[in-house]
Amino acid sequence: MISLATARERWTSFLGSFVAVALGVAVVTMSALVLLSDGTGVPGRLAGAPVLVQSPAGEPTGGVFTENPPWAPGRAEELRRKLAELPGVAAAVADRSFYAQTPGSEQRKGERQGHPWSAAALATYALSAGRPPATAGEIVLDDSLGHGPGEPVTVLTARGPRYFSVSGTMDGPGYYVTDRSAAELTGGVRVIGLVLEPGTEATRVADTARRIVGGDGTVLTGAARDALAPRQDEMTRWIGGQVLTAMALLSAFVTVFNVSSTFAFAVAQRRREFGLLRTIGATPRQVRRLVYGEALVVGVVGAVAGSIAGMALAPAMTGLLIDAGFQPAGFEVSIRWWVPAAAWALGVAVALAGAGAASRRASRVKPLEAMREAAVDSRPMTRRRWITGLVATSLGAVCSVGTVFAGADAMVLLALGAAMGLTAGLTLLLPVLAGPLTGVLTRPLARRPGATAVLVRENMTTAVRRTSAAIAPVLATVAFAVLITSAVQTTQSADTTRQAAAVRAEAAVVPRGTPGLSDAAVARVDGTAPLSTTVYGGEGRAVLSAAGVSPGFEQAYRVRAPRGNTVVVTAAVAAAHGWGEGRTAVLTFEDGSVGRLRVTAVVDDSMPYQVFLPRELVRAHDPSALADVAYRTGPTPAPLPAGLGAEEVPVAVYAASDDAEEDRLVWRFTLILVTITAGYTMISVASTLLAATAGRTRDFRVLRLSGATPRQVLLTLAAETCCVVTLGAALGLVVAAPALFGIAHGLREELGLPVEPAVAWPWVVGVITGCLLVATAATVLPARAALRRMRRA
Template sequence: MTVLRISLRSFFAHKGRMVLSGMAIVLSVAFVCGTLVFTGTLNSTFDRFFGSLTSDVRVAPVAEEHAQETGRPDTIAADVADRVRAVDGVAAADGQVMTEHLTLVDAGGEQIDGSGGPTFGADWGPAIQRSMDLAEGRAPSGPGEALLDADTAERQGVAIGDRLDIVAVPGRVTVEVTGLASFRDTNPGAAFVLLDPAAAAERLLGAADEISTVEVVAADGVSDDELRERIVAALGDGYDVETRAEGEQALRDEVGFLGVVRYAMLGFAGIAVLVGIFLIVNTFSMLVAQRTREIGLMRAIGSSRRQVNRSVLTEALLLGVVGSVLGIGAGIGLAVGLMALMDAAGVTMDTSRLTVTAAVPVAGLAVGVVTTLVAAWLPARRAGRVSPMAALREAGTPGDGRAGRVRAALGLLLSGAGAAALVAAANSDEASGGSALLGLGLLATLVGAVVVAPLLASVVVRAVSAVVLRAFGPVGRMAGRNALRNPRRTGATAGALMIGLALVGGLGVVGSSVVASASDQLDRSVGADFIVDSSSSQAFTPDAVRAVRETPGLGHVTELTSVSVELTTADGGSSAQELVAADPTYADDLRTETLSGELAAAYEPDHLSVPESFATEHGLAVGDELTARFVGGETVPLTLAAITSEDTVLDQGAMYLALDTARAHLPAERMPSTTTLFATADDGAEDAAYAALQESLREFPMYEVNNQADYKQLLEDEIGALLNIVYGLLALAIVVAILGVVNTLTLSVVERTREIGLMRAIGLSRRQLRRMIRLESVVIAVFGAVLGLGLGLAWGVTAQRVLALEGFDVLEIPWPTLLTVLAASAVVGLVAALLPAFRAGRLPVLRAIAT
């Protein structure tokens, strides 16, 4: 109890000094808890949505293994609903038409779609009416009428009476919006257009006697599993029959980004927690140093080492509990803010259904309390080792030279091992092995840099001081010496900033190298002037292909798709493969290097090409015969015409054959639709052809026309957007690191109060004092930035060498970005020192000397 009273008294006596450490805990716990609440609410929103779309039992077309993706919706006969309806235990069985192989276009030619979700076309029948209600207007009553979901209508500004075009595989149809339908539960962001049941099958599927699924409602007392078995027995093979639970899980699996978002955000939260540990270690180390005499008095009157240790850890426990509780509340607020942002982006999330499970406070307390106790353990142990006489004799913790030497040796050993792993990764011959070595090297160099940072501080800080502080005269020299006074403290403070900036630097190098490599590949390999592809999952309709082919000013147009086959080689090996089926002109549009044979010959009837790895694995040579079973079509022999190099990013590992070969061996209804178009302009007519091609596809806004410059910019924008998200998430770790700089300087000012008073007494002005503290902060921040960016460069260059094994062989270092980050670090140091410098300048001289 005595230890607890002492800890409470000390905690509240130094509560001002604990604030910034507490803020680090609050931010770290808030990110963890906010992630859990946000992703939990996101998951529950989608779960409710999936539940509203699924029935007790669903009968769908059979899901074939390695099925041929045709770009058209899979269907079953409409009379299957009658057969299911006759099964014992079925309360209702309704055929449903539903597909996402379509695009909505408004009267102005703009695409209407879900806010990040797909666009569905369905019939306004009994099945969909179990989850949606008619909110306004009237139901569609003919082939030229449709409903639109109310969320999409509001978001896209569509009103009852407006006319929309539905572009689907069967063709283009214009409909009038007669009403708006709304989900009984939250719709996360999908768009729904609902047609008259009599017209839906023909307009959306292309066959009046076909449906997408049979949605079954079980009678009372009949379980889903039991009803499923009865339906399977009644229908036989050829159908995929699944229960509600299976259907919901299948939908969850299709939305795989939910898990990625959760673990990515938790990963960045972990980085923030790691950075927070540095701050807490520094805080308690300095507090223990400032309370050395107090600890000595406690030891002199009978306190044991264990009691002193327990006293410090009790303070840490109090800090961890208070910070965690505040962090849990802040995390819930953060989740609400993220939901508001998602809602503004069009992904509907209902804040009234916030999902806060028991795991949220448990995780928050675990992260905050355990992190704080772990971080405070070393200072607590150090406090317990202070002898009473040494503590009473001096106001500072005695240095441990031996521990410093061991730390330096361990840091150098880890850094050397990590550097060796990075070198081995850069020289690896296999991407998988190189990736493993890269991960090992990254971890070892990070830990090594953290451990050896005090040793590096004495070298780097001197160099930085010579370059940055020389212009500030004696004040600058004092700032540099202050930063070097306690290298361990400087290293820990800079180490927190180092982690975030190392990741920024490494990812910046990787992102720039990927963009540069892809651009280089485009310049060297793509001979086509234009690439036309879909901005959604919809394949090209025949009308769109025809519009492109009829565009004036084009020398040739190449259609491309993918066909599924099972290849059998002479050695008896058999494997499922996706072959690129294209017009012969694709050999000019994408210049793929061949190691043997001629690629143009692969586009001759019943010929193909294979990549080097496949040929090596099966011992193939040009002229060999392979047996190809086209999924849904014929089994035929194909002659190997070329073996291609895999030293590329574009179409790496692809197998090629002619479109005419695929058409000859596949029924028309199983032939995949075109997925990409390439086009080349007549000589000297590139600009005119570009404008004409865009005009030809004006009525098809889901297809994008890109020349090579557009494609490069698109790639750069996508990589840049991804990096910006990552940098935004890393900003939390950098904010915590800044708090560490502020806290270190604040406690340092307290520690040096008498020294500051003496300097003021002998003539140092307030302005000079504040400048000295600001410069000290700048040096620490720049030291962390130099260390972090140096690590990031090493990581990024090594990662690029590993990626070079996958074809990304251009190293691009974003020097402007790195130099901007370095300059920004100096500004961060300047800003972080404003409050400590202001407080130091306000210290009364005589009171400071008497402290």
Template sequence: MMAKVTLRNLAAHKIRLVLTAVAVILGVAFVAGTLIFTDSMNRQFDDMFSRIGQSVAVSVRTTDEGGGGRPVPASVVESVKNVEGTENVVGNVTGFAGVLGRDGEMAGPPAEQGVPKLGVNWADDTGFTMTSGRAPRGPAEVALDAATARDAGFGVGDTVQVVTSGPVQRMTVVGLIDTGDLMGASVTAFDTATAQKLLLRPGYFTDLQMESAGPSESELRDRVAAVLPGGFEAITGEQLREETKSEVAQIMGFFRTFMLVFALISVFVGAFIIFNTFSMLVAQRTRELALLRAIGAARPQVTRAVLGEAVAVGVVGSTLGLAAGAGLALALQGVAGMDAALVFTPTPVIWSYAVGIVVTVVSAYFPARRAAKIPPVAAMRDDVALPQRSLRIRVALGSLLAAAGAALIAAGLAGSGNGAVALVGGGAFAVFIGVTMLAPLISVPVVTVLGAPFARLLGAPGRLARRNALRNPRRTAATAAALMIGLALITVVNVLGSTMRTSIEQQIENQFGADYLVQAAGGGISGASVGSDVPATLEKVPGVEDATAIYGGQATFGGEEVQYVAGDAAAVVQAGRLETVAGKAEFGSDGFLVGEGAAKERGWTVGAQVPIRFPDGKTATLRVAGIYAENDLVGGHVLDPRVYLAHTVKPQIGLVVVNAADAGAATTEAIEGALAAYPNLEVSDQAALKDRARGQVDSMVTALTTLLMMSVIIAAVGVVNTLALSVIERTREIGLLRAIGLGRRQLRRMIRVESIVIAVFGAVLGIGIGVAFGAALQNALSDQGLTVLSVPVVTLCVYVAVAAVIGGLAALWPAWRAGRMDVLKAISTE
């Protein structure tokens, strides 16, 4: 019998349950879309790895010790070729290379997106397929990956401008390559000699690969390792493939975790809506449920009936969410530039239904329990209502959770590592739950204040709207809580973004002392560097006093692998406005400079002898010549460029600092003109550096805010649902109001104002929590560059206004429906 009751109730409340299912659909879509997309990408990479490198038996590369990056000289290639059992020994050359489109811009995704632009030497066993044309031969020929060529409008026979670290090279496209879709990366292939000249150094390779003429991979690896000089290692092809797969799996794992965090936020917000909806449905059906109890239905049967409705909503929402997730995965593939077919595994299906059904049932459990507790005698009363518990227990528990959460956050911010992150996350979750439990208490004074202007300006509709919002604090709080969570997280992101912008601008003002900075677009992200002849070119520009190359390297200092910069000491001191706190800012014959923090951490003082191992496998002992105050732009270690060049086969200029007699518009234009042959280089003064930093931070904030907007959309659905159910619940009351003279417009205005007040209450509460969390994070991260707390007041005020608009829009359908009610029928409603 109870199954029939469940089905009848589902049929009777279709619209309400559909609105509830929307919350499930959106949350599940995020989960399913993320899982389907990552599964599809993993399958695509597995297919690609099955084609690339399968014939490789052994690979020779630099060891990780000393920072890596040591190229393999041709002499090692000859030694390996003489090892018994080796076959088809191939030297690979890789580096940065791209092509200019017909519009003069770099073809392919912008460097800031982190998508690599690879330059390689073409070999028959690259794993890539030549789809048309032939392999490049000679210094004037190049092959492009088919996707980049298609996007840029190039084909075989076209002349293109190729960009590497040096001046632009004009070359002829002789072939198009199918790369297997390397995450949108563009590939430019040269013959080996040209690749060595442009990307590395003549006579050197990035690594070696070979096939086996009979021996097993492990046996051949041991034979090859026996002839290798120090600083190189031989690994089996299986190890190489597994390492590559592991690296990709790690990246995909991070992406999956990142996206699932936002999915779970959406699901968490949706749980509030589901709870609120079922609470209202149970409250409206109190007499009906009491009648069921009166005719013999047991408490467990009533509970199961309500939970049965929840299961049905969860199943429908999960099914539609899974379908929507497939569409989201397709959209993500489009953004990533992939056109492979989607892969459907059991994982997203299982998790979609698990998340959708479990969250729905858990959210509906407490309303279902309350429904079962309705006494049968309640069916004989006209004013029957569900009993409301006292707020005392709720306030006590909410206060305890909020205090415990704050303590966990404080402990996490004081610590470090993954454990600290877990503490902060757990504390934030506890604070959210605590504030949500306290929200009914908070809502009374806040809603009273927020509703006051409407009461004064709109008269009776405004006063009625405020009273309606205050009538049931629990419902108002539950409706606002969903919006609170989304806006709290968005506020944290915006506060941290504003803090990052302000802190970076202050760092640039305090720590950038040069007139101009010249660097490759995308910097280290793209793998590009500044050409070795750029400093000399710049020094010839009228008005330029000096142009100093600053190199970037990696080495092991006293047993710890670190990043360092190398450049003329006086130029680095001026460009970074370094403040010397001990010793002198001079290298001398065997010195280097170190930041105050690094010196304290390692116990170094002026004069300390530090062994440094470089990527070429050699070790040098250098003296701490000077210690400077912390400087985020320069970093913690500065070496003499002569030391860097002595241990580097292919020097990489990270940037060039330029000082001019008059850093005006004329000089800027002259510098840019001199670098016309280097289209990948950017010229920046202090203002341009600030603009670029702001742009990068704004892009990050926009991306995160967009992802978090899903939770706000779900919250808006919750407002619609609550108002729609509230209108049904107050049918008789609305009829009486209309009967005593309240017009349709006034009625609709009343409902809209009620919705706006609830939405603004959620926004104010969420923004307040977000600002507090943002301030706490800034304080904890102040030693990592976030030195100035900046609250984007204007942006947050805009969010409050947006919340008001969301509230107004959410009320359109419920208000329209209320205005269409027949007065007599409404009054006669029981």
């Protein structure tokens, strides 16, 4: 019959597995619910049209998220006219957009909130006061901006500030002008909305519209219209999907690791118990079934708790993702019953998979193990463990060396391979490394009077399985935290250095509160300002980022600017489309028109855009294009007017902030992964040490009978814990250092610029401190309770 103390020790050892399974299932449930949700819904400015026709999608390249290519002007008008003639259609409206913004308001890069008044018929909101615009100088805008009918208002456009009189206000976002005024500011048509007569069935109209449109577009009805959500939201959702997928996969992997570690350590502690079972006739199969049964209980209970927690926390998680920028504003999570059910089944399977190796080890325990009294690990290293550990360490070392000679893409993979190989190898070799390293670490304590140092050294070197099990998760966490955070910071620092070195300019003029710089702001800068746009090339109409540049571009970038009907492309674009120097490139512009341009130069892929065009050509085809930055190459000008939404900064500052939003999301993504891994590791550390401490009651009794005070016992345990965390942190740094220095050296050689490793010390120190606090609490608190029970007995 199992005693109460033995039962307490057993289920204490499984507590970490229960928590790991519960957290893993909770993360998987939350992630799946958010990933499978429908998104932000149909955009309000188009939701009033039951049927929407969208232009065919392009083929994004280089991770570019843009709107679909527009129809050619003639084709757009032809489609609109034919769709307007359909039975039951009251109006077919071509939706157009242009950049418009009042000074002091905020807009994201790429936003275009200006529209012709005819497009207001597609919205779910309407006039709240006043009347529609009737002349070129009138505008209807959002009533939340605080302007009433009859008031003058300044609106920033791509050309510069324009002055309007407010003819009316709407109870929704947007700036609406007359159709004639909008034609001067807008590009091509990508969406045609159908306003139906009362009582007309949308599906019938949509079926007829599909026959007319054919392959020239997509007809959308109902919830499918949310495909017209802004591309910024699509990119945000894509980034959020990567975060959630990584969280779910990492949680599943680390859960298996934690469950495996917990059950392996529990089996090692219960060798006498399994030996007794074998002595009284238990077969190896029965022992395996016992371990699997315990894992099943842990998995079922933990998965139920995780599924419930995941459903409860999904809305809160959605709010956090929106605040962090990983989901667009207005996103709502949908609860689907089968998601937590699937996550529960996954949690049970993970628990059983994690206990597989432990069950096999338990079934191999010999009956004579019941005769053992000492807790000495006489043979912690098997031949298979030696071979596997040395092979993994060697592979990690080879990958570390490879990072020095690899390119940018292979460098990251080799760095991860180095970290994984060295982590796995050193973890397997820990039983043989723990003794010498402990001796070195406790040598300073040996000179002090007392038996604490002796007890710490002997306890750690005698029970090497326990010591190794406690060191391993700390090693993995510190290695992961150092490598991932430092690699991201090193890469971002190198990219900033590259951008600053690529431009020869006195300063940079950048937008503040606006999506870009207008022509009026650029005109005040003595230099060059690439006019950002999108073009579509090739038979598949590949989406390409482009810029219109002036002759001053040559001085800033040391590349000859295109003139007339010529174009400059990057090497990757030239190779993909066969646009070598002297060849003709066929491009579709933002207004839908097609141009044939001669390629005058092919430049390096490190340039900030894929295609370079004459500035006047871009302005002619994209009236709403804005400049991302203006590089000043001349003397210091007069201060820029505040109303233009621009300010001057050093080139190095702009280089650091150019991808600030992307860098911010990448850094938050990195910290989420590090936090999840560190959290799981601390669970593993806590569960291992809780189980180890619970199984050392006999040791505490011997120490007390030998004359040790409770304070001395607790001090010895705390010293052991500090040694364990210190050794794990030191080995984690050793694992990460080669790959990190290899990344820095590889970037230095590739860029030809000084690149130094950047270590995120605050996060590294925080992770180590967290491991130390958790480990100390998991050791000292249960030991203190055990000593109190001895004193009462």
